[in-house]
Amino acid sequence: MLIRVNGRSGVSVPYRTEVATLAGNDRRVRRTRRLLQQALVALITERGYERVTVQEVLDRADVGRTTFYAHFRDKDALFASCFDDLRADLERELAAMGGSPPDDPASPIGVIFEHAHRNQPVYRAVGAAHLHDLLFSALRDHLAGHGARLPVEIVAEYHASALVGVLGWWVRAGFPHGPEAMARMCREMTQPGVMAALTEIHAGG
Amino acid sequence: MLIRVNGRSGVSVPYRTEVATLAGNDRRVRRTRRLLQQALVALITERGYERVTVQEVLDRADVGRTTFYAHFRDKDALFASCFDDLRADLERELAAMGGSPPDDPASPIGVIFEHAHRNQPVYRAVGAAHLHDLLFSALRDHLAGHGARLPVEIVAEYHASALVGVLGWWVRAGFPHGPEAMARMCREMTQPGVMAALTEIHAGG
DNA sequence: AGCATAACCGAACACGATGTTCGGAAGAGA
DNA sequence: TCTCTTCCGAACATCGTGTTCGGTTATGCT
Numbered sequence: 001m002l003i004r005v006n007g008r009s010g011v012s013v014p015y016r017t018e019v020a021t022l023a024g025n026d027r028r029v030r031r032t033r034r035l036l037q038q039a040l041v042a043l044i045t046e047r048g049y050e051r052v053t054v055q056e057v058l059d060r061a062d063v064g065r066t067t068f069y070a071h072f073r074d075k076d077a078l079f080a081s082c083f084d085d086l087r088a089d090l091e092r093e094l095a096a097m098g099g100s101p102p103d104d105p106a107s108p109i110g111v112i113f114e115h116a117h118r119n120q121p122v123y124r125a126v127g128a129a130h131l132h133d134l135l136f137s138a139l140r141d142h143l144a145g146h147g148a149r150l151p152v153e154i155v156a157e158y159h160a161s162a163l164v165g166v167l168g169w170w171v172r173a174g175f176p177h178g179p180e181a182m183a184r185m186c187r188e189m190t191q192p193g194v195m196a197a198l199t200e201i202h203a204g205g
Numbered sequence: 206m207l208i209r210v211n212g213r214s215g216v217s218v219p220y221r222t223e224v225a226t227l228a229g230n231d232r233r234v235r236r237t238r239r240l241l242q243q244a245l246v247a248l249i250t251e252r253g254y255e256r257v258t259v260q261e262v263l264d265r266a267d268v269g270r271t272t273f274y275a276h277f278r279d280k281d282a283l284f285a286s287c288f289d290d291l292r293a294d295l296e297r298e299l300a301a302m303g304g305s306p307p308d309d310p311a312s313p314i315g316v317i318f319e320h321a322h323r324n325q326p327v328y329r330a331v332g333a334a335h336l337h338d339l340l341f342s343a344l345r346d347h348l349a350g351h352g353a354r355l356p357v358e359i360v361a362e363y364h365a366s367a368l369v370g371v372l373g374w375w376v377r378a379g380f381p382h383g384p385e386a387m388a389r390m391c392r393e394m395t396q397p398g399v400m401a402a403l404t405e406i407h408a409g410g
Numbered sequence: 411a412g413c414a415t416a417a418c419c420g421a422a423c424a425c426g427a428t429g430t431t432c433g434g435a436a437g438a439g440a
Numbered sequence: 441t442c443t444c445t446t447c448c449g450a451a452c453a454t455c456g457t458g459t460t461c462g463g464t465t466a467t468g469c470t
Binding site for chain 4: 022026028029032063064066067
């Protein structure tokens with residue numbers, strides 16, 4: 001299994017990505033990191049994360065073994081670094097979206113699908129598990145303000161998992177619908193459930 | 206990333222559990238299998254699947270190395286055999302439940318939570334990923350009969366992932382609510398979403 | 411109870427992957 | 441140009457895996 005860097009199965013560590021402080025302004029450093037990340041992503045989409053060996057990443061990236069371990073503690077750390085960029089991107093876009101109207105708790109969905117569509121290869125590799133935490137906390141914070149009839153954690157868990165699942169299906173199926181259509185359909189399923197979980201004072205919308 | 210023997214990340218094999226035909230009526234065979242399964246489940250809950258080594262399972266179960274490989278191809282196979290029993294159980298109970306009324310497509314939920322509650326240690330170990338396929342196909346078949354406004358696959362994926370996610374949360378949180386309460390809350394969230402996804406001809410209920 | 415046999419055992423092995431160490435080469439920035 | 445950081449390959453120790461072997465025990469059957 002994956003491994004679960006920050007996932008749902010046990011060991012959950014904040015987990016800094018790089019091992020030492022190699023000057024990030026040196027062109028060689030940037031080059032090495034980029035090559036390694038690209039190689040890992042490519043190999044994951046071919047064989048799946050578990051089947052990829054460090055040596056294969058090295059060969060594909062044409063980077064020395066010693067160099068790899070100078071940059072990353074192990075394969076997990078490299079993988080996390082790939083995801084870090086993605087995560088930062090998505091968080092920025094979600095934040096930039098600003099507060100959505102309180103009677104539309106489902107509006108971040110569109111941003112998420114757009115982002116996934118724009119970063120297809122990485123999403124393909126990333127697997128669904130990592131997205132969960134991000135969506136979960138986003139949703140929970142989003143719902144926290146509203147008086148809730150059901151525990152907020154459960155509602156957030158329900159729809160975060162649902163979105164991650166559909167997102168994974170979408171990626172695996174090769175993006176059969178456009179991101180707008182996917183977002184619309186998910187909104188149609190999310191909204192009634194969320195509304196039902198909140199108190200009726202907002203339900204009139 | 207979790208692991209995923211039959212999960213969402215890539216390698217998905219039907220995957221027969223035992224390697225050779227060791228007579229299942231021999232007491233020694235049953236004993237060995239049981240000891241190995243129990244040891245694995247216990248160790249997974251302690252360290253997580255990835256961190257468990259075959260040698261540790263051997264020591265815990267007090268079973269010889271050679272014997273292990275006479276029974277199971279590798280650690281994954283042993284794990285799958287644990288899950289097989291669970292899966293068979295759940296499938297039997299779901300089937301015994303019979304067809305639920307067509308305007309209540311969410312009724313298997315109670316059975317699932319009861320089952321999880323009754324098999325706490327195994328569910329703790331199993332991780333959410335394996336349940337997904339089972340729930341997905343159950344839901345898809347369940348919905349197939351109804352005229353649907355949204356693609357059935359997407360609706361099934363959405364709510365299957367949601368249920369698996371909440372189930373995992375419930376297990377990780379140590380079963381803070383009873384299975385009936387959990388089932389009721391999930392039903393309240395599932396029903397409106399499913400209803401919204403179906404054509405209005407059944408919506409009146 | 412006695413026998414044939416199937417299941418068990420430990421020790422040893424080959425293999426593959428991991429992560430580290432070393433001295434030296436080469437590229438970067440100033 | 442000069443210095444310092446980064447990169448390199450080769451070799452190494454370590455660990456986990458899955459297999460082979462000859463010998464020991466337990467089981468099912470008569």
